[in-house]
Amino acid sequence: xxxxxxxxxxxxxxxxxxxPRIRSLFFQTLVxxxxxxxxxxxxHNVIENLQRLHIASGFGFLRSRAGFDISDTPIAYTxxxxxxxxxxxxxxxxxxxxxxxxVLATIVGFTIGIGRLSQNWLxxxxxxxxxxxxxxxxxxxxxxxxxxxxxxxxxxxxxxxxLPFGSFLNQRGFYLPRAVWGDGxxxxxxxxxxxxxxxxxxxxxxxxRQKATGQQFPVFWTSLALIVGLPVLAFxxxxxxxxxxxxKQSTFNLTGGFWIKxxxxxxxxxxxxxxxxxxxxxxxxxxxxxxxxxxxxxxALGLRSGPILRLVVIPQAMRIVIPPLTxxxxxxxxxxxLAIAIGYPDLTATAGTVLNQTGQAVEGVFIMMIAYLVLxxxxxxxxxxxxxxxxxxxR
Amino acid sequence: MQEHDMSxxxxxxxxxxxxxxxxxxxxxxxxxxxxxxxxxxxxxxLGIAIVLWxxxxxxxxxxxxxxxxxxxRTVCTTAAQGGIQPDGWTGACWAFVNAKFGQFMFGTxxxxxxxxxxxxxxxxxxxxxxxxxxxxxRKGLNAVLLFVALPIVSFFLLIGGVFGxxxxxxxxxxxxxxxxxxxFVGIAVSLPLGxxxxxxxxxxxxxxxxxxxxxxxxxxxxxxxxxxxxxxVMLPLFLPEGVTFDKYLRALIGVSLFAAAYMAEVIRGGLxxxxxxxxxxxxxxxxxxxxxxxxxxxxxxxxxxxxxxxxTFIGMFKDTSLVLIISMFDLLGVVKQNFADANWATPQTARxxxxxxxxxxxxxxxxxxxxxxxxxxRLDTGYKR
Numbered sequence: 041x042x043x044x045x046x047x048x049x050x051x052x053x054x055x056x057x058x059x060p061r062i063r064s065l066f067f068q069t070l071v072x073x074x075x076x077x078x079x080x081x082x083x084h085n086v087i088e089n090l091q092r093l094h095i096a097s098g099f100g101f102l103r104s105r106a107g108f109d110i111s112d113t114p115i116a117y118t119x120x121x122x123x124x125x126x127x128x129x130x131x132x133x134x135x136x137x138x139x140x141x142x143v144l145a146t147i148v149g150f151t152i153g154i155g156r157l158s159q160n161w162l163x164x165x166x167x168x169x170x171x172x173x174x175x176x177x178x179x180x181x182x183x184x185x186x187x188x189x190x191x192x193x194x195x196x197x198x199x200x201x202x203l204p205f206g207s208f209l210n211q212r213g214f215y216l217p218r219a220v221w222g223d224g225x226x227x228x229x230x231x232x233x234x235x236x237x238x239x240x241x242x243x244x245x246x247x248x249r250q251k252a253t254g255q256q257f258p259v260f261w262t263s264l265a266l267i268v269g270l271p272v273l274a275f276x277x278x279x280x281x282x283x284x285x286x287x288k289q290s291t292f293n294l295t296g297g298f299w300i301k302x303x304x305x306x307x308x309x310x311x312x313x314x315x316x317x318x319x320x321x322x323x324x325x326x327x328x329x330x331x332x333x334x335x336x337x338x339x340a341l342g343l344r345s346g347p348i349l350r351l352v353v354i355p356q357a358m359r360i361v362i363p364p365l366t367x368x369x370x371x372x373x374x375x376x377x378l379a380i381a382i383g384y385p386d387l388t389a390t391a392g393t394v395l396n397q398t399g400q401a402v403e404g405v406f407i408m409m410i411a412y413l414v415l416x417x418x419x420x421x422x423x424x425x426x427x428x429x430x431x432x433x434x435r
Numbered sequence: 436m437q438e439h440d441m442s443x444x445x446x447x448x449x450x451x452x453x454x455x456x457x458x459x460x461x462x463x464x465x466x467x468x469x470x471x472x473x474x475x476x477x478x479x480x481l482g483i484a485i486v487l488w489x490x491x492x493x494x495x496x497x498x499x500x501x502x503x504x505x506x507x508r509t510v511c512t513t514a515a516q517g518g519i520q521p522d523g524w525t526g527a528c529w530a531f532v533n534a535k536f537g538q539f540m541f542g543t544x545x546x547x548x549x550x551x552x553x554x555x556x557x558x559x560x561x562x563x564x565x566x567x568x569x570x571x572x573r574k575g576l577n578a579v580l581l582f583v584a585l586p587i588v589s590f591f592l593l594i595g596g597v598f599g600x601x602x603x604x605x606x607x608x609x610x611x612x613x614x615x616x617x618x619f620v621g622i623a624v625s626l627p628l629g630x631x632x633x634x635x636x637x638x639x640x641x642x643x644x645x646x647x648x649x650x651x652x653x654x655x656x657x658x659x660x661x662x663x664x665x666x667x668v669m670l671p672l673f674l675p676e677g678v679t680f681d682k683y684l685r686a687l688i689g690v691s692l693f694a695a696a697y698m699a700e701v702i703r704g705g706l707x708x709x710x711x712x713x714x715x716x717x718x719x720x721x722x723x724x725x726x727x728x729x730x731x732x733x734x735x736x737x738x739x740x741x742x743x744x745x746x747t748f749i750g751m752f753k754d755t756s757l758v759l760i761i762s763m764f765d766l767l768g769v770v771k772q773n774f775a776d777a778n779w780a781t782p783q784t785a786r787x788x789x790x791x792x793x794x795x796x797x798x799x800x801x802x803x804x805x806x807x808x809x810x811x812x813r814l815d816t817g818y819k820r
Binding site for chain 1: 642675756771782793797
């Protein structure tokens with residue numbers, strides 16, 4: 041009994057200064073006090089400065105007339121439109137260049153990355169040189185190189201370089217034929233959608249049959265035939281409702297066709313070639329990260345080199361590749377803000393103009409931050425969904 | 436049972452036979468590495484075609500046709516463009532780089548004062564080289580000199596205004612001087628700041644932890660240009676009337692904060708890789724928080740993430756080129772600024788200047804990455820998981 045009495049006694053404590061709980065409480069209170077007093081000081085200064093400089097605050101300016109022109113407008117925009125519309129145009133331009141860059145960088149990066157693991161010595165070396173060059177120079181320099189080193193010294197429009205399929209390349213950009221869809225072209229779209237749905241259905245049924253009976257079905261070729269064949273059939277049935285508007289050379293310029301401006305082209309090429317070097321390293325690390333035993337076991341099961349790569353190595357490599365690939369996509373999106381250096385009107389450039397015109401720096405920077413944060417979050421979300429599908433399913 | 440007749444037993448080992456001729460020498464290497472299969476052969480031919488297409492053009496342009504010195508644009512332009520070269524000539528205009536070299540290095544730093552940045556550079560190299568060679572003793576003293584004494588001495592040397600040195604405002608700095616000084620100070624600030632942020636993010640105190648998470652994730656989610664915008668247009672608004680900040684200092688704050696957020700994530704990776712036993716072992720020895728981190732956890736964690744840290748340094752070195760956007764002229768900025776010089780306006784100017792700048796950036800970044808690979812091998816004590 042006596043021993044229990046002793047146990048119930050308060051354990052002897054050292055000085056309360058040494059109690060971790062009290063210490064942590066103290067430090068956190070200190071941090072909060074410091075934080076709030078500095079925020080209060082900053083807000084106070086900002087308000088005073090804004091009053092002194094006669095700068096309005098709030099987001100009311102978004103509804104007033106912008107008064108500046110934007111060279112690339114994916115949606116209708118004139119200088120009479122509002123600031124809000126100008127910012128939306130900038131955001132759309134950022135998204136366009138980021139998505140195109142991600143697609144191109146992925147293609148180039150995977151090619152180079154696989155090339156670095158090739159059996160072929162020469163290909164391996166060429167890919168290594170590419171990676172070592174582009175990884176070690178600033179992306180802004182690559183943009184300038186394309187813009188003022190390559191595209192700006194192309195011949196003037198009168199001496200345009202003729203490329204296949206009626207396209208032209210000159211100082212003012214890249215001119216492609218534009219597809220003009222005639223009456224009845226909706227049939228092709230419907231056929232494409234139908235084909236995709238059918239291909240999905242075929243794949244689903246084939247998987248079920250393989251699970252039940254072990255019989256295989258050539259899903260890839262069937263799907264390819266459906267997705268290519270049905271739209272072509274619709275195209276022929278609809279009386280071939282497609283014509284091309286070719287760019288034509290006039291005295292001083294090219295008219296018609298689809299015009300890609302040099303700003304967009306150099307930004308796109310620079311971003312994708314720069315990011316491709318990093319993606320190549322990620323892909324290489326991913327493939328090398330799949331243990332050799334996996335390849336050997338697959339070979340022992342009697343698989344040939346094609347199916348080994350497709351069914352065993354790549355699915356496992358993708359698990360290693362996707363998380364760092366996501367951060368490269370995010371980097372590319374953020375690097376697209378370098379567009380401001382060559383005058384492509386992306387979000388940073390238009391927001392910068394708005395900021396200069398209205399003087400409302402706080403709101404301008406705030407809008408930029410929120411927009412990029414949202415873009416980053418959306419990219420992460422999409423890649424996390426892809427990652428979840430690829431991740432190891434533990435049984 | 437029959438007796439074995441052991442009339443002959445071999446007493447020495449059979450010598451290894453040489454590999455068959457088709458497995459040896461240059462031919463076997465070529466067959467294995469270049470023409471192993473039909474596909475391989477096609478790739479090799481394609482590769483040779485690419486090399487033959489690019490390399491002679493590059494050599495021709497950069498060395499054979501290049502103009503190394505000259506007074507103005509005439510040496511780098513064809514007759515039709517008003518120069519001395521024959522029609523159809525293309526070659527690098529290194530004469531432009533040669534003529535502007537001083538500007539590329541120091542910007543508009545006064546010519547008679549340029550010995551000051553040169554002296555700083557010599558001091559920097561003299562302190563950095565022994566720091567990088569592992570065998571040289573007295574690393575502690577060296578580090579103090581490099582990271583404490585050198586910045587103070589450089590500050591007074593470069594800015595001046597004391598000891599009879601004329602004052603040079605930072606607006607006159609430029610070129611490689613800005614690139615190197617921004618990245619050196621950025622590195623020196625972002626590493627400790629990154630360590631503090633990473634420790635904060637793993638802290639048990641919820642308020643500290645959430646503050647660090649919000650800061651790191653916000654900075655990582657936005658482009659550096661936005662951070663620089665923030666530093667250049669919003670910092671002045673944050674300060675009381677009359678207090679102004681140097682533009683250079685503002686860029687420095689922006690770059691350092693940006694790099695610190697990335698550094699924190701790299702270091703957090705290292706902290707997470709240290710097994711729990713190490714933390715508990717330190718606790719059971721009675722070490723306090725800072726002793727535990729400083730003596731047990733951080734030395735192991737930092738060693739694990741050296742490649743990541745150096746990658747962040749390289750990224751930061753490359754990112755200093757973005758200060759161009761807030762109209763400061765680092766190496767790339769000065770090169771670009773000089774394209775506008777009518778005296779040197781030729782079709783080759785932009786290309787030559789940019790390739791020179793690319794080469795300088797490349798040298799530094801490649802050097803850093805190779806050194807990190809060397810350190811990684813040297814510190815690999817076999818504990819890595």
